[in-house]
Amino acid sequence: MKRDIKTILCMAVFLTFVVLNFFSASAESADSYYDIEPALMNVCPNSIDIMWEFKDPAWAAVEVSQNPSFPTNATIYHTTETKEILKTTINGLNENSQYYYRVSQFGTTDPTRIKNGSFYTSKPIGNRDGFSFILYGDTREDSIFESSYYGDTETHGIMTNAIKTHLPKAKFLVHLGDYGYSGRRLSWIRKFFQIEQNLLKDIPLLPVYGNHEFLRETFKGCPAPVPYAGFGSGQTDMDSYLMPPPGAAHPFYYSYAYGNIQIIVIQTGTGDNDNSEDLYDENSEQYNFVRNTLISASNDPRIDHIFVAMHYPMYSAGKAESANLQFYYEDMFKYYGVKAVFQACSHDYQHLSKDGIHYLVSGGGGAPIDLNKSFNYSQTQAQVHKAEAIYHFISVEVTGQTVCFKTYKITPINPGAGTYQKTLIEQFCL
Numbered sequence: 001m002k003r004d005i006k007t008i009l010c011m012a013v014f015l016t017f018v019v020l021n022f023f024s025a026s027a028e029s030a031d032s033y034y035d036i037e038p039a040l041m042n043v044c045p046n047s048i049d050i051m052w053e054f055k056d057p058a059w060a061a062v063e064v065s066q067n068p069s070f071p072t073n074a075t076i077y078h079t080t081e082t083k084e085i086l087k088t089t090i091n092g093l094n095e096n097s098q099y100y101y102r103v104s105q106f107g108t109t110d111p112t113r114i115k116n117g118s119f120y121t122s123k124p125i126g127n128r129d130g131f132s133f134i135l136y137g138d139t140r141e142d143s144i145f146e147s148s149y150y151g152d153t154e155t156h157g158i159m160t161n162a163i164k165t166h167l168p169k170a171k172f173l174v175h176l177g178d179y180g181y182s183g184r185r186l187s188w189i190r191k192f193f194q195i196e197q198n199l200l201k202d203i204p205l206l207p208v209y210g211n212h213e214f215l216r217e218t219f220k221g222c223p224a225p226v227p228y229a230g231f232g233s234g235q236t237d238m239d240s241y242l243m244p245p246p247g248a249a250h251p252f253y254y255s256y257a258y259g260n261i262q263i264i265v266i267q268t269g270t271g272d273n274d275n276s277e278d279l280y281d282e283n284s285e286q287y288n289f290v291r292n293t294l295i296s297a298s299n300d301p302r303i304d305h306i307f308v309a310m311h312y313p314m315y316s317a318g319k320a321e322s323a324n325l326q327f328y329y330e331d332m333f334k335y336y337g338v339k340a341v342f343q344a345c346s347h348d349y350q351h352l353s354k355d356g357i358h359y360l361v362s363g364g365g366g367a368p369i370d371l372n373k374s375f376n377y378s379q380t381q382a383q384v385h386k387a388e389a390i391y392h393f394i395s396v397e398v399t400g401q402t403v404c405f406k407t408y409k410i411t412p413i414n415p416g417a418g419t420y421q422k423t424l425i426e427q428f429c430l
């Protein structure tokens with residue numbers, strides 16, 4: 001049954017070129033059978049996760065094949081119960097292979113009930129062939145403030161198109177948190193996936209939780225949502241949609257390996273406190289998880305690069321950096337050889353470094369940006385290499401022992417037409 005329909009109102013320039021691109025007709029389109037079309041997450045050598053949401057409970061079938069015409073011997077997965085939100089892990093896949101999939105309501109021949117996509121499984125852990133992935137974050141459109149800030153759903157749509165156009169080199173996306181205004185309001189969650197459906201149907205996401213995923217629905221006077229009982233942890237509805245990688249230690253913090261890199265994902269905040277020390281201090285389970293994972297990753301000969309992804313910034317010249325995160329984790333990161341920390345929450349792009357570790361802030365995925373923002377360089381102990389309040393994404397290119405970061409500024413030209421300018425504003429290698 002339909003549940004929630006309330007509408008919520010609440011560079012040095014290296015390269016510049018203009019990309020004319022029109023919004024996909026499917027973004028935010030009304031679909032008769034799907035609230036959320038299939039979204040991929042957590043690609044591994046032999047598995048991938050798929051999530052989607054029907055408008056009404058239904059039996060589902062997922063067909064997976066290396067042949068795009070889905071021959072009769074295609075593997076078919078049936079759901080075991082009729083549901084609206086479905087999350088399934090497809091196991092038993094061949095590594096480093098292209099697969100095609102289609103999700104449907106069981107037994108249907110109605111083409112509008114069948115959604116198609118494709119993906120590549122990853123090479124085995126330890127493989128040193130080159131690949132790239134995308135960093136972005138803070139995609140929440142903010143209708144409460146958008147009248148005074150340059151942020152709206154059109155910008156998130158442009159960002160999604162810009163990333164999609166930049167593919168297919170990238171193998172997965174790391175979203176650094178704050179997907180929508182509240183992870184406890186279904187319409188905001190759905191809006192994120194509806195805007196990104198053309199991207200996520202073919203490229204898998206590695207999710208990081210931000211504070212807005214836990215934001216109380218009554219925050220800033222927004223009306224209470226229709227109760228959505230029985231889902232997830234009760235701390236957020238977003239965990240009914242986002243899937244942790246296979247074998248995850250916790251729904252909100254975990255580790256993910258691809259090729260010769262390992263990314264440790266940390267939860268830094270809740271809805272009440274975007275930088276919540278209790279979640280990660282030395283008495284927390286998360287602290288032990290991070291330390292134990294760093295010990296094993298630093299001793300794993302297959303892993304050449306260890307990264308950490310967290311929403312709240314440890315170092316920042318924009319939003320205040322966290323002395324607590326520095327206190328508990330900086331020495332640990334240095335000791336176990338973390339090369340870069342991926343951060344967000346501050347709606348801007350920043351590249352900082354301290355004692356050999358690079359700290360990136362990527363909070364320009366579509367959330368409101370103060371174009372007149374002034375950075376406070378004296379508030380941070382780190383060296384600031386670049387800081388700009390811009391919409392952007394970062395392409396991380398891994399080639400054996402080398403990792404290069406390329407940051408692309410996205411400037412909307414005509415949001416209604418979906419046109420934008422893409423500019424490479426910084427690149428550096430480790």
Ligand SMILES: [Fe+2]
Pocket residue numbers: 178210211212274311344345346
């Ligand atoms: Fe945030």
